[in-house]
Amino acid sequence: MFKSFKGNDLVEEHHKRKYKLKALTNDTRVIKLVIAFGIGLLLWFLPTEAFGIEGLTIIEQRVISVFCFATLMWFFEAIPAWTTSVSLIVILLFTCSDSSLAWLMSDSPETLGTALSHKKIMACFADPIIMLFIGGFILAIAATKTGLDVLLAKVLLKPFGTKAENVLLGFLLVTGLFSMFLSNTATAAMMLTFLTPVLKTLPADGKGKIGLALAIPVGANIGGIGTPIGTPPNSIALKFLNNPEGLNYNIGFGEWMTFMFPLAIGLLIIAWFVLKTMFPFTQKNIELNIEGETKKDWRSIIVYVVFAITVLLWCLDKYTGVNSMVVAMLPVGVLCVCGIIGRQELEEINWSVLWMVAGGFALGEALQDSGLAHHIIKTIPFDTWSPILMIIGSGLICYAMANFISHTATANLLIPILGLAGVSAENTLAPYGGVSTLLIGVALGSSLAMVLPISTPPNALAHATGLIEQKYMMRVGVFMGLIGLILGYTMLIFLGKNDMI
Numbered sequence: 001m002f003k004s005f006k007g008n009d010l011v012e013e014h015h016k017r018k019y020k021l022k023a024l025t026n027d028t029r030v031i032k033l034v035i036a037f038g039i040g041l042l043l044w045f046l047p048t049e050a051f052g053i054e055g056l057t058i059i060e061q062r063v064i065s066v067f068c069f070a071t072l073m074w075f076f077e078a079i080p081a082w083t084t085s086v087s088l089i090v091i092l093l094f095t096c097s098d099s100s101l102a103w104l105m106s107d108s109p110e111t112l113g114t115a116l117s118h119k120k121i122m123a124c125f126a127d128p129i130i131m132l133f134i135g136g137f138i139l140a141i142a143a144t145k146t147g148l149d150v151l152l153a154k155v156l157l158k159p160f161g162t163k164a165e166n167v168l169l170g171f172l173l174v175t176g177l178f179s180m181f182l183s184n185t186a187t188a189a190m191m192l193t194f195l196t197p198v199l200k201t202l203p204a205d206g207k208g209k210i211g212l213a214l215a216i217p218v219g220a221n222i223g224g225i226g227t228p229i230g231t232p233p234n235s236i237a238l239k240f241l242n243n244p245e246g247l248n249y250n251i252g253f254g255e256w257m258t259f260m261f262p263l264a265i266g267l268l269i270i271a272w273f274v275l276k277t278m279f280p281f282t283q284k285n286i287e288l289n290i291e292g293e294t295k296k297d298w299r300s301i302i303v304y305v306v307f308a309i310t311v312l313l314w315c316l317d318k319y320t321g322v323n324s325m326v327v328a329m330l331p332v333g334v335l336c337v338c339g340i341i342g343r344q345e346l347e348e349i350n351w352s353v354l355w356m357v358a359g360g361f362a363l364g365e366a367l368q369d370s371g372l373a374h375h376i377i378k379t380i381p382f383d384t385w386s387p388i389l390m391i392i393g394s395g396l397i398c399y400a401m402a403n404f405i406s407h408t409a410t411a412n413l414l415i416p417i418l419g420l421a422g423v424s425a426e427n428t429l430a431p432y433g434g435v436s437t438l439l440i441g442v443a444l445g446s447s448l449a450m451v452l453p454i455s456t457p458p459n460a461l462a463h464a465t466g467l468i469e470q471k472y473m474m475r476v477g478v479f480m481g482l483i484g485l486i487l488g489y490t491m492l493i494f495l496g497k498n499d500m501i
Contacts, residue, residue, distance in 0.1 A: 032076035040069030053375050057113025060372040062096050067363060067413075074409035081406045082352035085359020092121055092366055116369050124361040128325035129235045130354050135328025136229040137349045139307055140182045142335050145345065146300040148307065149178070153194055157288055164208055164281035167288065169272045171195065171215045176223030176268045180230045180261075181311065183350060184220040188458035191216045192465065197289050199467070203282055211279030213467040214476055217458035218271050221450045222484070225443075226264035227314075228256050228324060232357050233411035233446040237439040239361060240419040246368075247423070247435060251501070253314040253324035259501065260440075263491055267484050274479060278472075299340050306331050353408070360412025364419075373420040387428045391438050392489055394418050395445035399481060402449030407456065411446050415439055433496015440501070441492055448484040451477035 043065040048056045051064070066088050073084040095104055097118040105112060124130075143149045153174060160170030171191065179187040195212060202209045224231030228238050238256070241249045313320060313327040335341040367373045394414065402410040422435035429438060449455050451474050453463035459477075462468055495501045 029078045032078040036072035040065050059113035059370050063366045063370045063372050075405050081409050082356040085356045089362045121362050124358045129239045132325045132328045138331050141345050142303045146295050146303045162285045164286050165276050167286045172219045172268050175219030179220040179223035180226040185457040188220045188461045206282040207279040208281035211275040217462040220458040222267045225447045226261040232408040233443040236411045237443040252317040356408050364416035367416050395441040398442045398445035399449050402446040403451045403455045407446040436501045437492045437496040444488045448481045
């Protein structure tokens with residue numbers, strides 16, 4: 001998290017509580033590690049015939065072992081999720097690549113199978129999608145440093161006036177808008193900081209305070225749907241869909257926004273009706289007092305201009321011919337050259353998120369390049385499955401998993417497998433939008449998972465205010481999840497049937 005970010009103290013406090021909680025359960029963590037390593041090693045050393053996959057090679061068996069190990073580690077969270085991603089990359093490099101330990105590659109080529117390219121696996125750390133995220137992080141850091149975030153909050157919230165219900169709508173929409181371009185955690189921390197003085201002016205026994213506090217995580221989670229950089233699962237889905245060596249659908253930043261941005265706004269407005277109905281205000285008017293310094297020097301002007309140009313180029317990538325990953329390098333180059341972003345600011349980039357995503361990319365490469373994906377497709381008759389069941393069922397599975405483990409981890413696990421399944425059943429899925437509908441639906445299901453305080457960092461931060469009981473978060477989370485999935489899949493299937501995605 002950015003050291004200079006407004007609301008950083010909330011994030012730090014959250015991490016301290018999380019660390020203390022885990023420190024009290026060392027025995028449990030050891031048990032989880034033993035289970036994950038034990039099952040991984042069991043799968044590693046089983047005879048290849050035990051898997052029931054015809055033609056399975058040793059490399060493919062090792063990839064299955066690593067995949068199951070990563071699944072358990074991400075589910076158990078015995079160690080931070082990003083460290084699991086890094087560890088699986090290291091394991092793949094040393095045991096499955098063309099630069100592996102020699103004694104592990106001594107079997108005959110037919111038995112061993114196709115070794116993974118070590119260059120491809122290591123390139124996952126610098127994938128163009130990673131560059132897209134870095135550009136987004138750089139913009140966020142620069143906006144914080146110059147006070148652009150405070151200025152935007154003041155300007156965007158001002159039109160909503162002082163009527164309590166309108167202020168609630170304002171916080172939902174502004175939080176959602178910020179989370180489309182900033183990390184959800186950073187957005188929630190910042191907006192909770194702005195919200196704190198507002199909450200102090202409301203009656204202690206009023207339910208409206210609960211609704212306002214819930215508006216921040218709901219807005220942050222839903223808002224991430226709107227852009228490819230809003231949340232990592234979006235980018236993971238696009239990585240697979242736009243792969244030049246694979247589907248090569250070439251879905252642009254602006255194209256994503258044309259259908260996902262309206263969905264996000266629609267869900268935010270529905271969330272407003274839900275929150276103001278469940279948690280009515282007893283005080284009808286609220287005075288907003290957003291504190292924070294807004295700088296007006298030449299550096300700030302450069303940040304404002306670069307921010308506007310970058311967002312505009314992202315939205316118009318199909319017209320300019322410059323893809324979103326290349327556009328993301330514009331703020332990196334300009335702001336670094338001007339001295340606005342220096343070494344200290346670069347250290348504030350959330351590298352753990354980037355490494356987490358890179359691990360998922362490496363897992364996808366391993367499934368594809370080892371030939372395991374081809375064998376799975378031949379073994380499981382995906383093309384005989386009902387297309388609607390396959391599309392909606394995958395979204396529901398993702399939604400269920402993402403409520404308990406990291407959204408990014410869920411997408412890292414499911415998207416490579418479901419993407420390959422979708423390719424094998426492409427003709428069956430074609431009337432409903434094909435693989436695009438399948439994978440975008442998975443990303444959507446991940447973003448809508450916000451039932452528990454542990455479901456997302458914004459949920460945890462909001463719960464830490466002490467205003468939100470878990471039953472309230474669960475009630476709103478389940479309702480918005482169901483509504484979001486129904487509207488989202490209705491939209492995606494409609495667009496798919498009309499060849500619009």
